[in-house]
Amino acid sequence: MKFFLDHLNLNIVKTDCIVVGVFKFGELTMSADILNKYSDGYISQLINQGDINGEIGTHLLLYNVPNIISKRILLVGCGAKNNFNLFCLTKVIKKIIPMLNKKSIQNIFFSLTELHCNKNQIYWFIRKIISDVQKEIFDISTFLRKEIYLKSITFDIEDKNLLLLAKTAIQHAKAISAGLIAAKKLSNLPPNICNPLYVSLQAEKLSQIYKDNIEVKTIDSKKMKSLGMHAYLAVGSSSKNKPYMSVIQYSTKNTLNKKIIILVGKGLTFDSGGISIKPSQNMHEMKYDMCGAAAVYGTLIMAAELNLPLNIIGVLASCENMPGGSSFRPGDVLNTMSGKTVEVLNTDAEGRLVLCDVFKYIERFSPNIVIDVATLTGACVTALGHDVTGLFSNHQTLVNNLKEAAQQTDDKVWQLPLFEEYEKDIKSNIADFSNVGNRGAGAITAACFLSQFTKKYHWAHLDIAGTAWESGINKGSTGRPVELLSQFLLNISKLNEC
Ligand code: BES
Ligand code: ZN
Numbered sequence: 016m017k018f019f020l021d022h023l024n025l026n027i028v029k030t031d032c033i034v035v036g037v038f039k040f041g042e043l044t045m046s047a048d049i050l051n052k053y054s055d056g057y058i059s060q061l062i063n064q065g066d067i068n069g070e071i072g073t074h075l076l077l078y079n080v081p082n083i084i085s086k087r088i089l090l091v092g093c094g095a096k097n098n099f100n101l102f103c104l105t106k107v108i109k110k111i112i113p114m115l116n117k118k119s120i121q122n123i124f125f126s127l128t129e130l131h132c133n134k135n136q137i138y139w140f141i142r143k144i145i146s147d148v149q150k151e152i153f154d155i156s157t158f159l160r161k162e163i164y165l166k167s168i169t170f171d172i173e174d175k176n177l178l179l180l181a182k183t184a185i186q187h188a189k190a191i192s193a194g195l196i197a198a199k200k201l202s203n204l205p206p207n208i209c210n211p212l213y214v215s216l217q218a219e220k221l222s223q224i225y226k227d228n229i230e231v232k233t234i235d236s237k238k239m240k241s242l243g244m245h246a247y248l249a250v251g252s253s254s255k256n257k258p259y260m261s262v263i264q265y266s267t268k269n270t271l272n273k274k275i276i277i278l279v280g281k282g283l284t285f286d287s288g289g290i291s292i293k294p295s296q297n298m299h300e301m302k303y304d305m306c307g308a309a310a311v312y313g314t315l316i317m318a319a320e321l322n323l324p325l326n327i328i329g330v331l332a333s334c335e336n337m338p339g340g341s342s343f344r345p346g347d348v349l350n351t352m353s354g355k356t357v358e359v360l361n362t363d364a365e366g367r368l369v370l371c372d373v374f375k376y377i378e379r380f381s382p383n384i385v386i387d388v389a390t391l392t393g394a395c396v397t398a399l400g401h402d403v404t405g406l407f408s409n410h411q412t413l414v415n416n417l418k419e420a421a422q423q424t425d426d427k428v429w430q431l432p433l434f435e436e437y438e439k440d441i442k443s444n445i446a447d448f449s450n451v452g453n454r455g456a457g458a459i460t461a462a463c464f465l466s467q468f469t470k471k472y473h474w475a476h477l478d479i480a481g482t483a484w485e486s487g488i489n490k491g492s493t494g495r496p497v498e499l500l501s502q503f504l505l506n507i508s509k510l511n512e513c
């Protein structure tokens with residue numbers, strides 16, 4: 016899909032379809048008004064007849080409009096003039112993209128960009144339109160398995176002063192979409208294909224694609240053993256698919272900001288629960304237990320596509336949790352890489368066991384910021400549902416920066432507390448910690464467990480158990496929180512002029 020910027024008189028634009036807006040009660044937008052004048056009142060005549068009323072989501076496709084060269088004009092309802100915003104754009108895109116594709120339309124001239132109301136908003140308009148269009152196209156091709164005819168969208172930008180901002184928006188949106196789609200594709204794969212080795216090979220491929228910027232180190236189970244990562248190894252101990260940890264190091268030559276940002280992704284390619292086995296209903300969804308790793312992988316693709324002037328290390332903690340004769344068991348005491356011991360009370364609380372060893376391992380990079388992304392607890396789904404990611408941290412500035420990025424991208428997060436009081440829930444009388452609490456607040460006690468291993472750096476934990484995928488007939492990875500993480504990194508790199 017290609018995106019262009021242009022400004023042409025609408026009567027001579029030569030495209031398959033011009034998309035223009037009509038507000039509620041039939042009020043014309045600027046472009047609709049221009050087309051109306053060229054066509055001697057053709058559009059207002061249709062409105063007066065009641066063919067379209069401008070309610071959001073309504074649309075009317077016109078052919079052979081008098082005095083217009085383009086093959087078609089699509090009138091789209093934009094709702095009340097004063098209420099038009101980014102959310103309205105999403106509603107419009109969701110309606111029109113499947114419809115335009117069905118008609119085998121290839122090239123679109125898109126005038127709704129004129130509806131922005133201030134200079135900066137053009138950036139967000141274009142970002143939003145492109146990301147929504149890419150999501151729609153992904154869904155149409157993967158779930159409906161339909162051919163994609165759409166080839167290009169040209170955004171109508173009249174004010175030359177906005178061109179640079181609009182160009183930046185296209186560049187950012189394309190890179191973020193590329194990352195998001197890569198994350199979705201990896202997470203959607205079945206667990207018999209996407210096992211820990213497969214994930215590590217995907218990571219290694221990044222160093223070939225982005226030769227100048229990415230180096231990948233793969234830590235196999237032998238190396239893990241010599242490093243003392245016994246908690247991580249215990250989780251993978253009974254699967255014939257051995258654990259692999261990928262360390263993706265991204266940097267550029269012109270990186271002035273020497274800070275090291277580490278993104279850690281939980282990558283359980285399948286979580287059966289192990290000996291504390293999960294109920295069989297919906298167990299298949301536990302192939303998505305690697306969505307954190309996939310999101311980190313996608314975010315690194317975004318960074319490399321934009322050549323962000325940052326040092327980012329992505330760690331994909333891949334592993335498979337299976338029951339078997341060599342499984343770790345409830346009752347086991349594990350010696351973690353940090354030297355702290357953990358009593359296993361439930362083998363299904365495996366994510367934190369894998370992550371705690373990763374947190375120790377990454378100390379060698381002296382990171383300034385560490386963010387982990389994990390489908391960690393069902394309790395987070397109970398607390399926040401499926402639209403909001405759980406956010407935990409030991410550093411409030413980091414929280415504020417993540418919240419800002421979440422607000423900018425509508426990739427929502429909500430902070431939950433890490434009060435000291437929760438620590439007693441993960442106490443054990445035979446080890447330093449137990450791996451589960453038993454007095455409620457399961458998302459928090461899990462985060463509290465993690466926080467015991469992240470004291471050496473500023474750290475945030477994103478529990479994406481509720482937001483990483485959708486169930487049911489539209490089942491599939493959402494790619495969250497690639498947009499949030501991408502925006503967070505863009506804000507840090509100050510590439511984003513907005
Ligand atoms: N991967 C699951 C968390 C999960 C469950 C995510 C359902 C999305 C939907 C995690 O490994 C897990 O099993 N957690 C347990 C922890 C419990 C044993 C303390 C859970 O949430 O039930
Ligand atoms: Zn899990």
Ligand code: MN
Pocket residue numbers: 286288362363364365366
């Ligand atoms: Mn589990």
